[in-house]
Amino acid sequence: MTDLWTPITLAGATLPHRLAMAPMTRSRAKPDGTPGDLAADYYAQRASLGLLITEGTQPSDDGQGYLATPGIYTDAHVAGWRKVADAVHDGGGRLFIQLMHVGRRSHPDNTPHHRQPVAPSAIAAGEDMFTMTGMQPVPVPRALTTAEVRQTIADFAHAAKRAVEAGADGVEIHGANGYLVHQFLATNSNQRTDEYGGAMENRARFAVEVARAVSEAIGPERTGIRLSPGVPTGGIAEGESNDDLYRYLAAELGKMKLAYLHVLHIRSDAFLEDIRRAFGGTLVLNRPGRPRDQIGADVAAGRADIEALGSMALANPDLAQRLKTGAPLNEPKRALFYAGSGAEGYTDYPAMDAA
Structure with missing residues (x-):
């Protein structure tokens, strides 16, 4: 039986186990979008997790939504x-940079060009966002023209090339959590009448074309994508209504032989198994709120090949060792998930030897 500690090959490298670090926004970049001075330390500390998927990283000025x-x-x-990639590699890990275009989940005050957010359709997310002047409602976005949709696809491919140039082992396309790719999938955020809206295949077209453009730019073995079927985030309301779309999308992505499909899973395990069969390749699973005693259960059951962990990895730089030995875990400092410019709540979590 496969367990967490069975090695697996991904992007041409052998990972020592089936754990991964899930992508987590930390809001500590410099004003120009360059990773902060402690970013290399933060990721390098967690290199023993094997596969590290970075915080959401915008592929263009339009792609930014949050501060820093x-x-x-x-x-x-x-x-x-x-600097980050070199530090992770020195620690024996592999780095995939997550490409996150937030679409309508943005505010002009938080972007370099201070322009109106863009989205599939001119429909607001209906949420507030933190800015330098406090919480503000996100504005109604501007609908992308068909030509701009194609340019946005090219932006993803360009960012993927730049990630590989920076030494990353690959990229993960963020198609989840109510951001731009997810906005194209859902009917309550996509009311387009061109080839990117309407029928299920049309609403999936943007995700498929982004994945194809990125895989052609850097290779399918370096390309992953994250989906979150039914997750009601950022004004998305799809429930089970998009189940057939996700089955179709997983099959289309599977044809490209991508490095992996990463699923943020809140639905039934039967539906997850449908997605797994349709994709046919490596499946990374992020199950929110997974208790410690259930870590490894999805790999053991054959529902996933890799299990991605979020706040546990944030708070425990040596998480794999702690899980393998049964050592106690550090508690996450939740008030500092998105705040701060120094080491506190970022790089100051002790490893076992220092605890």
Whole structure:
């Protein structure tokens, strides 16, 4: 039986186990989107997790939504991420940079160009967002033209090339959590009448074309994608109504032989198994709120190949060792998940030897 401690090959490298670090926004980048000075330390401390999927990283000015998130499309961004990649590799880990275009989940005050957010349709997310002047409602976005949709696909491919140039082992396309790719999938956020809206295949087209463009730019073995079927985040309301779309999308992505499909899973295990069969390749699973005694259960049951952990990995730089030995875990400092510019709540979590 496969367990957590069975090695697995991903992107041409052998990982020592089936654990991964899930992507987590930390909001500690420099004003120009370059990773902060402690980013290399933060990721390197967690290199023993094997596969590290970074915080959401915008592929363009339009892609930024939150304050102090990093980018990967300028020379300065590449130089900053190269320090991170080198540090992770020195620690024996592999780094996938998550490409996150937030779409309508943005505010002009938080972006370099201070323009109106863009989205599939001019429908607001109906949420508030933190800015330098406090919480503000996100505005109604501007609907992308068909030509702009295609340019956005090209932006993803360009960012993927820059990530590899920075030394990353691959990229993960963020198609989940109510951000741009997810906005194209859901009917309550996508009311387009061109080839990117309407029928199920049309609403999935943007995700498919982004994945194809990225895989053609850097290779399918370096390309992953994250989906969150039914997750009601950022104004998305799909429930079970999009189940057939996700089955279709997983099959289309599977044809590309991508490195992995990463599923944020809140639905039934039967539906997850449908997605797994349709994709046919490596499946990374993030099950929110997974208790410690259930870590490894999905790999053991054959529902997933890798299990991605979030706040546990944030708070425990040596999480794999702690889980394998049964050692106690550090508690996450939740008030500092998205705040702070120094080490507190970021790089000051002790490893077992220092605890």
